[in-house]
Amino acid sequence: AHRLIIDTDPGVDDAFAIALAARSPEVDLVGLTTVFGNVALDLTTRNAQRLLAHLGRVDVPVAKGAEGPGRAGDVHGEDGLGGQALTLPENDRLDHRTALAFLADTVTEDTTVVAIGPLTNIAEALESGVRFERLIVMGGGLGLGNTTERAEYNFWSDPEAARTVVREAKPIVVPLNLTHRCIADTEFLARVDPVLSNLTGTYRAYLSNRSENTGIYVHDAVAVAEAILPGTLRTKVHSLDVDDEGAFVAGNHQVEVAEDTDWPALRAFMEQRLSV
Numbered sequence: 001a002h003r004l005i006i007d008t009d010p011g012v013d014d015a016f017a018i019a020l021a022a023r024s025p026e027v028d029l030v031g032l033t034t035v036f037g038n039v040a041l042d043l044t045t046r047n048a049q050r051l052l053a054h055l056g057r058v059d060v061p062v063a064k065g066a067e068g069p070g071r072a073g074d075v076h077g078e079d080g081l082g083g084q085a086l087t088l089p090e091n092d093r094l095d096h097r098t099a100l101a102f103l104a105d106t107v108t109e110d111t112t113v114v115a116i117g118p119l120t121n122i123a124e125a126l127e128s129g130v131r132f133e134r135l136i137v138m139g140g141g142l143g144l145g146n147t148t149e150r151a152e153y154n155f156w157s158d159p160e161a162a163r164t165v166v167r168e169a170k171p172i173v174v175p176l177n178l179t180h181r182c183i184a185d186t187e188f189l190a191r192v193d194p195v196l197s198n199l200t201g202t203y204r205a206y207l208s209n210r211s212e213n214t215g216i217y218v219h220d221a222v223a224v225a226e227a228i229l230p231g232t233l234r235t236k237v238h239s240l241d242v243d244d245e246g247a248f249v250a251g252n253h254q255v256e257v258a259e260d261t262d263w264p265a266l267r268a269f270m271e272q273r274l275s276v
């Protein structure tokens with residue numbers, strides 16, 4: 001099994017991503033680092049712990065990272081997980097290190113890091129000299145946004161950090177263009193762990209008010225799938241940069257962008273791993 005760390009802001013699709021990793025024997029989930037994002041840091045951190053408890057994985061350490069505003073409570077629910085009564089583990093102690101220190105201590109040459117929230121922790125780690133051999137980032141959109149017309153939520157939440165990561169960390173980027181084709185519809189949700197499906201109420205209501213969508217996007221789980229089974233996503237190198245709004249623009253930095261996947265196959269894989 002290869003080592004995996006997820007940097008996350010749970011978040012409903014983050015929950016699906018964490019569950020996928022926790023239930024996949026191909027990877028050894030060595031920790032979660034948390035960041036503000038969908039909701040504020042105290043909530044995303046608590047949500048990471050609640051999820052691990054539900055998944056029977058309180059062995060996985062949680063290290064708390066960067067603070068900032070949580071501005072997607074309308075999508076993910078005020079608590080970030082659709083207002084569901086997931087309980088905290090009895091021992092809810094966090095790792096004694098900050099996310100930054102945890103990454104510095106724990107990222108090795110054979111560790112994959114998947115970043116599925118704002119990139120603040122990852123950019124700080126880069127700046128303090130952490131080297132990422134394999135980094136997969138969910139974020140950005142090519143000519144496509146979900147927060148402004150041009151910017152995707154994770155990049156928009158900390159554009160400067162997104163720029164640092166895109167310029168310096170050689171990530172595989174999983175953009176909205178791909179994740180918008182990866183929808184967990186009601187049929188999918190009916191087959192997976194009901195605790196996970198129950199998290200999706202607020203998110204489904206939000207999307208169905210704005211589109212034909214009756215399911216949810218599983219953005220973050222698509223990025224984690226690539227860590228579990230490398231080659232799941234087909235990538236192409238683009239010359240890009242990130243502007244002050246957090247939008248991808250043409251630039252001189254070579255970025256490997258995930259462009260395509262066999263969604264029916266990936267969907268079946270997720271369904272199998274996420275059902276109980």
Ligand code: BDR
Nearest residue numbers: 011013014116153154219
């Ligand atoms: C990204 O933003 C968050 O709301 C989701 O969890 C995902 O990481 C999609 O734009």
Ligand code: CA
Nearest residue numbers: 011014116117
């Ligand atoms: Ca996320």
